Amino acid sequence: MEKRVEILKKHNIRITPQRLGVYEILLDKNKHLTAEAIYRKIRVSFPTISLATVYSILELYYKKHLLNEIRIDFDKSCFDIRTDTHHHFLCKQCAEIYDIDLHPCSALNNKEVDGHLIHELQGYFYGICSKCKDKSNL
């Protein structure tokens, strides 16, 4: 049995071609895609799929802890198949999102700050990415 199918089954997810398709798109290059972007990609293989189905699949995966939702770009959510602790960087110029693997606050996990119990930290970094920096230095 395929590994991806196994993983989904392990999470009690009923296998459908659409679900496998979304899963593969998310796995590909670990990108941070919007629902719309996933929709555009999956329509190549499933021309009749609807955006509502994409959202429902994403919500299912989120509830099963198979993906993370990030909102670094305020207007719309992006979906990230990496579920281990990491943070994100948004380039103000090209709007590309990068993973940031620093863990400056890992010591805070399940600790208290001002009496509040910290379960999780999402670090959103903003700036200019390496590619855009290189371009402007030409």
Place this chain on the structure above:
Amino acid sequence: MEKRVEILKKHNIRITPQRLGVYEILLDKNKHLTAEAIYRKIRVSFPTISLATVYSILELYYKKHLLNEIRIDFDKSCFDIRTDTHHHFLCKQCAEIYDIDLHPCSALNNKEVDGHLIHELQGYFYGICSKCKDKSNL
């Protein structure tokens, strides 16, 4: 002249009663209010004000660096009159937002990570706030 009027004038902002009203609401207790919440509050003094005007005032203040927009609660923006570096905590139970004055990453400002130039970090902490913790321990 009132201090608040002075501040707005210093930023080349034309004074209107609505603009003063929104500014006062934001200053009051340094809360993190949604546009809708500000709208509900200001309608007490200006019953004919529209939500579009509230948004336009908030956008003006944002452009003049008089406030920060935060999106810790994914669905909607909150507006914060504090513009110095700090982070935010969202209680998963009561949805209250608190300021977090830790600066774990201040050393990263204007430094590079993976070749990306960091201008700014927004830290979003999630967990259970002190009040909710106390309640569940009764």
Place this chain on the structure above:
DNA sequence: CTAGTTGCAAAAGCTTTGCATGCAT
């Protein structure tokens, strides 16, 4: 006086919902 602001209504964009049809197990 005149440019800039307000208020209203309508539109835009992302996301969710309801429901009939169809499919996985």
Place this chain on the structure above:
DNA sequence: ATGCATGCAAAGCTTTTGCAACTAG
């Protein structure tokens, strides 16, 4: 066989836009 997933259309929310009437300086 049957409960669940899909696809479509419509609705829901937050936020933005266009425009005529008004107002601050």
